[in-house]
Amino acid sequence: MATIPIILNGERSEIPSGSSAADIPLLAGVGNQPVAIVVNGVVVHPLDRSSLILSEHDEVEVLVFAGGG
């Protein structure tokens, strides 16, 4: 399977070529919980994720809510 390199939460990662933003939660090891996905600094809304095909060296962040005051 061909892969491409991306930066996932600050670390280099290889993902299958043709992956979309909708594939990121699974690739990142997220369960069923909601997450925010940011690609190259832009928030990708859930409805838009499957249409955003990731490219080499994209910077992807997967964000959740942690404890905070």
Next chain:
Amino acid sequence: MDSLQLGSYTFSSRLILGTGKFSSTKAMVEAIKASGTQLVTVALRRFNRDRMEDDLFGPLSEIGGITLMPNTSGAATAIEAVRAAHISRDLSGSPFVKVEIHPNPHHLMPDPIETWEACRILVRDGFIVMPYIPADPVLARRLEDIGCASVMPLGSAIGSGQGLSTAEMVRIIIRDSAIPVIVDAGLRSPSEACASMEMGCSAVLVNSAVAVAGDPAAMASAFARAVEAGLQARRAGLMPRSGMAVATSPLTSFLGRSS
């Protein structure tokens, strides 16, 4: 007791609880339930598969009757805070944002200039904006003028447990504000929360004092009752202070005296 109005939201509880520093998710959930809080803060962070317990969305979603107020902690500038707020709103569905911009990790004092700018943008973008601020009456007024739903002056440094060291400035903010004033940060004991409410605060926000207590749920309950007691006392009307003693028993006609 009447309710706390923040934007279009109405809350019967006047205790806002933070979710940081708890020893476990279970302890946090128990504390939230014991507190009766209806508004809890959370922080946006990168997902870490090695620390799945950090993800609080699931556990918090299972607690009925609470609204999330994501903070912008970690932001050092207005631009970063605005970005975090928008991501958090997409994730939480909540219009609340606690604007928290502190560029210096040693004292964690909020940056008033970046805070004001972030609030200006976020009010425009339709958020219910709750800025964490130094206890500065001028800044508080400026934030009210641009449409913030409340101002949240610090009692003392975040997590310091130094209590309500800014009391006199907070009094001035309360006197000059038409929006709710909420003491946020530094409170250590329920008595300080009670005192905050007695002086006129609309609510208090507590995190460390509950999270690091030996029994967080019990401490959360104690804070909830202290907040209610403080509000009730203020409504009941506190007696005036006197520089002199004022007798509560008759000082005349004692046993055989002539006067």
